[in-house]
Amino acid sequence: MVNDSLINERAAWFGPDIQNSSEWLMHLEKADLDEIHSALQSVKEHNLKIPFNKEDFSLPNLSKKIVSLYDVLENQLGFILLRGIDRDRYTDQECELIYWGIGLHLGRPVSQNTRGHLLGHVTDEGKKMSDPTTRLYQTTLKMDFHSDQLPVDVVGLFCQRKAKKGGASFLVSALTIHNVIREERPDLIDVLHSPFNLDWRGENPEGEQPWYTCPMYSHFGGKLTSRLTSRAFFESVTRHGEHLGLTELQREALDVVQEIGERESLRLSMDFNEGDIQFINNHQILHAREDFVDHEDPNLKRHLLRMWISFPKEHRRALAPDLMERYSYVERGGIPKKEVA
Numbered sequence: 001m002v003n004d005s006l007i008n009e010r011a012a013w014f015g016p017d018i019q020n021s022s023e024w025l026m027h028l029e030k031a032d033l034d035e036i037h038s039a040l041q042s043v044k045e046h047n048l049k050i051p052f053n054k055e056d057f058s059l060p061n062l063s064k065k066i067v068s069l070y071d072v073l074e075n076q077l078g079f080i081l082l083r084g085i086d087r088d089r090y091t092d093q094e095c096e097l098i099y100w101g102i103g104l105h106l107g108r109p110v111s112q113n114t115r116g117h118l119l120g121h122v123t124d125e126g127k128k129m130s131d132p133t134t135r136l137y138q139t140t141l142k143m144d145f146h147s148d149q150l151p152v153d154v155v156g157l158f159c160q161r162k163a164k165k166g167g168a169s170f171l172v173s174a175l176t177i178h179n180v181i182r183e184e185r186p187d188l189i190d191v192l193h194s195p196f197n198l199d200w201r202g203e204n205p206e207g208e209q210p211w212y213t214c215p216m217y218s219h220f221g222g223k224l225t226s227r228l229t230s231r232a233f234f235e236s237v238t239r240h241g242e243h244l245g246l247t248e249l250q251r252e253a254l255d256v257v258q259e260i261g262e263r264e265s266l267r268l269s270m271d272f273n274e275g276d277i278q279f280i281n282n283h284q285i286l287h288a289r290e291d292f293v294d295h296e297d298p299n300l301k302r303h304l305l306r307m308w309i310s311f312p313k314e315h316r317r318a319l320a321p322d323l324m325e326r327y328s329y330v331e332r333g334g335i336p337k338k339e340v341a
Contacts, residue, residue: 002189002190002193002217003219004186006179007176007178009175010075010076011076011078011284012173012175012176013176014265014266015171015266015267016268019268023076024077024081025081026069028062028082028083028084031061031062032059032061032065033084033086035061035062036059036062036085036098036101036102038058039101040101042058043057044097050097050118051109051118052101054101054104054105057101057104057105062102063105066105070106070315073153073154073279074281074317078173078281078284079278079280079281079285080278081279082102082276083277084275085275085276086275087160087274092303095160095275095305099119099156099158099277099305099307100119102277103156103307106309106311107153107309107310108309108310108312110308110330110333110334110335111333111334111337112306113203113335114202114203114335114336114338115337116335116337118307119305119306119307120306120307121304121305122157122304122305123301123302123303123304143230143287144230144261145170145172145258145261145267145286145288146228146229146230146287146288147227147283147286148308149229149335150326150329150335151225151227151282151327151330152282152308153282153283153309153310153315153330154279154282154307154308154309154311155287155306155308156280156308156309157278158276158277158304159274159275160303161274161302161303162274162302169269169270169271169278169287169289170270170287171268171286171288172266172267172268172286172288173285173286174217174226174228177226177261177266177286178224178226180266181256181257184260185256188249188253189217191250192216192253192257193218193219195214195215195322196213196216196246196250197212197213197234197237197244197245198214198234199232199233199234199239199240201232201233205329205335206338212326214227215227215320215322216228216254218323220320221318221319223283223284223317223318224284225283225319225320225323226283227323227326228286231254261286267288279309283317
């Protein structure tokens, strides 16, 4: 029997309680912005390209504030929004350099896909979900609540450009969902703490089987960790064998998780301003997106920059052994690049 006690951590929040709070909003001050601008100029003067090193993007005082985010992300709400970068002041390429430089002060970016992207681009690529290698962020479709595929410590997003209409970001606490399931559907707790089969969707390392197993929740080291990945990873796993598909009870459990997460009484809605940076704890906060209508002009299309960030060892949470197997890919640099990708 798993530990199904009530979670009382700060990260077990209800969206409406903090929707209008300033607790999750960090306004960058003029001194912070001056440091960022100075660091950018230094990178450009030295003609450095991504991936440059943290030492190349010096943030003497802002870096101290960024270090304080370890506690915010791991022991407080589990997410933060940095606001204040003047998007109109910088080109797309300069924003990439700024975002990369700031992210380095939080941890180590790892590869997000078989293209080896350390700095990913979340934009409509015109792909269809019928293609088993497509990921939802490459479309304009609604994204259900999920954790990103690898158990990286933090998922970061920088808003380059907003959509013509829609595309709002939603967050929900996976810990609060667990508490609600404990009250409303305790029969599903053991199911969610047991292994599910998931499709790598073409991103398995060379020599590894194209599917893997993972529990959706696990208790370890006094922390509850979630791995509630996008539904597509569960559905397409049957291409490797019908026996790998969801059981009726597993399917019901995932449906219940999604239904609870969608409740306005639980979720938080966040509209990005251009230049905003969002960091979320990928172990305990689920994120979603509404569908959107984009601009016809390719230069105006919705465009977010994404990083998967691994914390320094001293700031990582302890993970259950079966999750550490998944985290080993993070330690090795993320999803390996494939030449055919």
